[in-house]
Amino acid sequence: MTEYDHVTDDIEAVVEATELPARLKDEVYEAIDRKAEETGEVTVEQATDIATGVENRYVETRVDPLDPVGTVSAQSIGEPGTQMTMNTFHYAGVAEIDVTQGLPRLIELVDARKTPDTPMMTVHLEGEYATDRQKAHEVVWSIEATRILALGDVSTNVADMLVRIDLNDDTLLERWPTHSDPSEVAGIIAETIEDSLGVDTRQSGTVVEFGPNEPSYRELLQLVERLREIVFKGIEEIERVVIRKEEIDGDEEFVLYTEGSAFGDALDIEGVDASRTTCNNIHEIYRNLGVEAARETIIDETKNTLEEQGLDDVNVRHLMLVADIMTNNGEIESIGRHGISGSKDSVLARAAFEVTVNHLLDAAIHGEYDELDGVIENVIAGKPISLGTGDVDLRMGSRVVGDD
């Protein structure tokens, strides 16, 4: 061992003889080396004490061999789950935004739904955007979807077959902070309307008028309907943004909470801190940040859901196990018939879970085999399961105590 000056061959032999994994052995070497640096020397006896001390702690904290960790986790999350609220909606602690909580949220997470019931993002800001209210609002306007009704009044003139929009000067300047002339902004809006509705517009000041290409009463009403849907600024999916001042690590900064989420788009917006912004849709996290970040989010979200209900004594290791299993094959898999449980090798295990007949029928048609290695298969077959004491063979010697 050349890396460590004070680790002799004898010490190395002692450490190598322990049951520790390679990374912990390295740490033991480092610790011995550091100690020797300070005190001059570490004897083999001292090194043995250190190594066995670490080994004992390591062995103690290990899960016992053949312990059914999955079953224990399922119980440990399932029992507190029975105490959770069945109410889907109520306002969450932060920012008056409706967030699904309790059991429905937990189910949504382990089912790996494509979109959550109430998608939301927590947008952190960078630099002066985080401290200056004006700057923070700029980001709000580039995230929140701005539709025509927020900008002014729309009236229909049936006699002349015209739709007339009276835009509000102050609102325009507020939402387009880079422009100083309201009619300039009105021009942008008129252009957007032309592009999306395919009609010609007339603009004078902040008044925009347009009508159907062919005079038709129905057409006119439809134009108004479609006009309401156009997003002039911001991200279509984001219905509402709430801005809050929060204290983070001793500093006050503005944090935005959004109703609706478009994680990828939000990260690209100027002023958004792309290193801290998160959202509650695990699939959006997966697409934009990868499977490891998705795993992290599953743990966070399940943990927060439980904590919100006062069930914070569920050990995080159970949630980590769930997240590990859900992300094991490189993408998010749900727990259940369409995911983990449905992809088991054993026919009997799958049949025991849900839709029994279909699985048995398919298995019969395809001539599937069952190796009977798993737990469920052996319960069905009435054999000892390969877990805990069920998988230990006992061997006895013939020597009588005190015989030597």
Place this chain on the structure above:
Amino acid sequence: MVDVSQHELVPDHVLLDPEEVDEVLAEYDVTRTNLPKIKRTDPALPDEAEVGDVVKIVRNSRTTEEAVVYRLVVS
């Protein structure tokens, strides 16, 4: 485009040399395909990663300081 690796939810992904891979497999006594997987298209993967490579991921763990895991790159 946003630099994904800067996000606090994304741990470091490091590509392993073939020798290092053998060491890891020997230590845990597993085969390559036993490892958890990561898609080739995963945004957090280093660009030069190819199918069949193994990445080492150093997570900020909730239960210990750092947790090291390995994932096999799959298509």
